[in-house]
Amino acid sequence: xxxxxxxxxxxxxxxxxxxxxxxxxxxxxxxxxxxxxxxxxxxxxxxxxxxxxxxxxxxxxxxxxxxxxxxxxxxxxxxxxxxxxxxxxxxxxxxxxxxxxxxxxxxxxxxx
Amino acid sequence: xxxxxxxxxxxxxxxxxxxxxxxxxxxxxxxxxxxxxxxxxxxxxxxxxxxxxxxxxxxxxxxxxxxxxxxxxxxxxxxxxxxxxxxxxxxxxxxxxxxxxxxxxxxxxxxxx
Numbered sequence: 001x002x003x004x005x006x007x008x009x010x011x012x013x014x015x016x017x018x019x020x021x022x023x024x025x026x027x028x029x030x031x032x033x034x035x036x037x038x039x040x041x042x043x044x045x046x047x048x049x050x051x052x053x054x055x056x057x058x059x060x061x062x063x064x065x066x067x068x069x070x071x072x073x074x075x076x077x078x079x080x081x082x083x084x085x086x087x088x089x090x091x092x093x094x095x096x097x098x099x100x101x102x103x104x105x106x107x108x109x110x111x112x
Numbered sequence: 113x114x115x116x117x118x119x120x121x122x123x124x125x126x127x128x129x130x131x132x133x134x135x136x137x138x139x140x141x142x143x144x145x146x147x148x149x150x151x152x153x154x155x156x157x158x159x160x161x162x163x164x165x166x167x168x169x170x171x172x173x174x175x176x177x178x179x180x181x182x183x184x185x186x187x188x189x190x191x192x193x194x195x196x197x198x199x200x201x202x203x204x205x206x207x208x209x210x211x212x213x214x215x216x217x218x219x220x221x222x223x224x225x
Contacts, residue, residue, distance in 0.1 A: 004155070031210075031211070033212075040121060040217055040218070041217055042118075042201060042215040042216055042217040042218050043156070043201065043213075043215045045212060048210070048212065050210065056210075058212070090155050090156070092155070094211065099144050099146065099161065099205055099207070099211060100146070100158045100161075101158070101213065103155030103156050103157065104155050105153070105154055105155050106153075106154070106155050
């Protein structure tokens with residue numbers, strides 16, 4: 001099992017550009033999550049999904065969109081990149097009934 | 113509102129010493145308290161976790177101490193090693209909801225050889 005994979009690993013965007021951060025898991029987990037991590041601020045939840053076709057906002061959803069068409073994939077879309085979205089983004093998944101979340105390796109995004 | 117407060121923000125320990133990281137929570141409904149370990153350039157990974165019906169859990173050199181009345185829990189790393197150098201996050205989870213963790217802000221631990 002590859003676990004949770006994320007692409008790209010690094011990306012530099014110009015202000016106003018758009019991009020999609022990809023996340024795929026091969027553990028057949030229903031629950032998937034997107035977090036952003038900023039220095040000294042911990043992990044903030046952006047969006048989460050409890051299964052294909054079902055998504056919900058987390059603590060910091062503004063400026064982002066998600067979709068969940070399959071169990072495996074949970075892409076995160078940035079429509080109009082802003083410097084405030086410079087961060088490291090982590091995708092995670094979880095099996096129902098279990099507390100542990102499995103994290104991907106992250107995408108480091110810089111918006112200039 | 114920060115529901116889980118973690119301290120210290122950074123910690124430097126000599127090899128063989130004890131590392132202690134503390135967390136305090138506010139919501140008494142939380143019923144699961146994990147610690148995640150994150151190495152540079154990697155995603156967090158579950159290290160150890162505890163439920164509030166026990167006061168201590170030990171796994172190798174890692175121990176969680178839990179004080180329900182004080183709403184505090186801490187991670188103790190005995191015989192700290194340079195390979196333990198990482199960022200540690202505490203979290204609290206409410207199982208009655210969607211199992212979404214509330215994370216502390218993290219502690220950067222450096223263990224000098």
